[in-house]
Amino acid sequence: MTTPAEPRTDVPTAAGAAVPEKPALEGLEDKWIARWKADDTYAFIRPASRAEVYSIDTPPPTVSGSLHVGHVFSYTHTDLIARFQRMRGKHVFYPIGWDDNGLPTERRVQNFYGVRCDPTVPYDPDFTPPEKPDPKHELRISRPNFVELCHQLTHVDEKAFEDLWRRVGLSVNWSSLYTTISADSIMVAQKAFLRNVVREEAYLSEAPTLWDVTFQTAVAQAELDARDYPGAYHRVAFHAAGGPVFIETTRPELIAACVALIAHPDDERYRSLFGSTVTSPLYGVELPVLAHPAAEPDKGTGIAMCCTFGDLTDVTWWRELQLPARVIIGRDGRIMRDRPEWIADDATWQVIAGKTIVSARELVVAGLRASGDLDGEPTPTLRKANFYEKGDKPLEIVSTRQWYIRNGGRDEDLKRVMLERGADLEWIPPHMRYRYDNWVGGLNGDWLISRQRFFGVPFPVWYSLDADAEPDYDHPILASEDRLPVDPSSDVPAGFSESQRGKPGGFVADPDVMDTWATSSLTPQIACGWERDPELFDVTFPMDLNTHAHEIIRTWLFSRVVRAHFENHSVPWLRCMISGFVMDPDRKKMSKSRGNTVVPTDVLERYGSDAVRWRAAKIRPGLDSPFDQAEMKVGRRLALKVLNASKFVLGAGALSDPAAITEPADLSLLAQLTASISEATRSFEAYDYTSALESTEQFFWQFCDDYLELVKERAYGPAEDSGAASARATLTLTLDIVLRLFAPIMPYVTEEVWSWWKAGSIHQARWPVPDEVVVREDPELLSDVSAALIQIRGAKTQARVSMKTEISLAKFYGTAWALAHLQAVAPDLRAVGRITGDVIWVETDGPIAVDVTLASPT
């Protein structure tokens, strides 16, 4: 009745078919981590054609940061797909990288070693960091020494990350590991940048820029974090001919930077003042009163002071009304020491000169109070202020020269193209596309990529100096591609010699580095060997899948779409699978700043990787999920159940002979198994790993609870008995297939059991197909048997007796069809129910029912 698609020949493992006495989960991870590493089980073997490859772009974690369970879940989601595709026969290109460049690393190095980078300090080849950092006296060290320390520390961090990912069981290609600060990455980042410059997709511009005073660097729109920030409204009088004009401000320290008062053109209250002038309190600077539609009549008093620069509206006014720039805040976040030329009275200026913003504010308020220009007391308010996401002071706006890459923020045509690129991607789940559309639609400037920092990819650019040693920013000297990677601070541009560095008529290096996103926006190009390995690039790019959590759609996802659009005229990948967050039990987002993170190593140790992965697989793409320890226990129980059930199956004697499967109950099970294979496959193909797991799990539990119990006695029969052979062959085939269905989710326990009687890794085995089992029996048969079993067990439970209590008389009720099903497996039914007496069959129209008479307990 049943023939296998192809006879299977099972080769015993080298160790022999060893089923342990007491299987345990402990120790499996160490054992298989070592084996997979030694055998390079997940190696990418380069095939001839793109169609044979499945390539995946994964987020390079910031190695100086810390990971929490949310990361583990998200990376697991990717691995589930990778393992499924590998078993489907794809050559899975699954590189991983470490994001080790950038500010987080610098900050960690500063704290770890107690040092600070000072580019003016010369390199010390014999430098060794202090054994015990002294936070009060940071050691000032040269940029090369600082960068060396960054490399040292990230190396240590990277080892810990690799250990974690290996424990989680990620089947990445470790030989394709990249880092964002490696020579290759620098080369890719510099080459792509140079091409952007040549095509005028990147440009240098002096403009007001959001500036972090702590880190003293520019930051990009994507790195902003709007936070509540306590402040106070100060009602301040400016002086006009007709009397005082009151404004409200939370930033009175900027009165000295004021360039105009501005109200809405239709605002009757101020219409008469337009075109006239007022003078500022304390400083007596004469200022025009102007009209602009961006002024909001219902904010404050309806008339605002426009400063250089208090907020982005000030920048708009400065630009559109062509106002002068009156900068008073320096890049260190302090009021400038020298009195600006528009302030007449030096004594007034000296009050705030050199002060921090906070103390300057207090001093100015005291001055206003003394001069009578403060109307009433300041009223506290909670306002939103822009912060750098890694900073803890509100951003200032300063005018600086920076490199930008066009992203559509200042170009409607490009914006439309970027939206179209987003629409070309397959989004899993689909609604994540709206996040992309929202972000791109709301861009209000190009992408600022330069950072005034040290550990990062340097811009491959110099500027020539004129006779006064002033740099010519309009004509940057670009490195030629064949010299990459270059460090302009030590390399010399063509046609110059090192002796001309910094000299009149000579040259100077661009001092900045690229933001880390500028490099990580090229991970598909870095990983796939762009410009370095054309054959690899051809078979891996555009990639098949991009995965990460939804918070970096606006940053990492979007920036890669931009770079691939410019460089490759394509999308970087075909689809994006977006993970949700793990929330704390109060349904709050897990984050380091909230202090509610769960350290993954603890959880992995307590429940095991298979259990944690099982839990991750229960979370569908895009959905947030609360973290619950109890859920892990269930996963652990399943892993253990797989071990125990396998022990039973193989303990009865593995029989890889599908032709021996002849009994109706056995054939019916295989019919159900076939349906499960189809369902799991369909689900995985649709990236619905959760449903794939659920269908397999449901089959497996029913297999254990009903089928295994039903055939237990028969399976123990003598080898020459055809019923016993049928049971054993069914058990063996079912285990073989179920293990493979579980393999992407629980790689450890499935590999362990596989090794008990098969050679090779289950992770290199093929995903099951329904054709492996050719069935002609009715899957309903076992369902009817289960229904009868429930009745028999129920009777015993109700009587509060043991399941092994004998039944002296059993009456089965049901349709002729159902009774036929039960009669077909009557011996099994007698065995599992311990029916020792008579069996009576009663045909009815109703559902299956069983009446039993229990023998008196022994």
Place this chain on the structure above:
RNA sequence: GGGAGCAUAGCUCAGUUGGUUAGAGCACUUGCCUUACAAGCAAGGGGUCAGCAGUUCGAGUCUGCUUGCUCCCACCA
């Protein structure tokens, strides 16, 4: 203020194009040492599908409104 998602058992979640009596796991109750597993097995209780209104022979499912929660974006006078 703009956008998105969610609301089904005490908890976490399924519930295809509307169609019998709304499901699962956990938790809970009760029973069972049953030779794969007591980290197990068996049986059971538990829901006004957030609320209101509508479409329909029929609504957890479709439409509108309301409420609540979460996330993203905007909001610095």
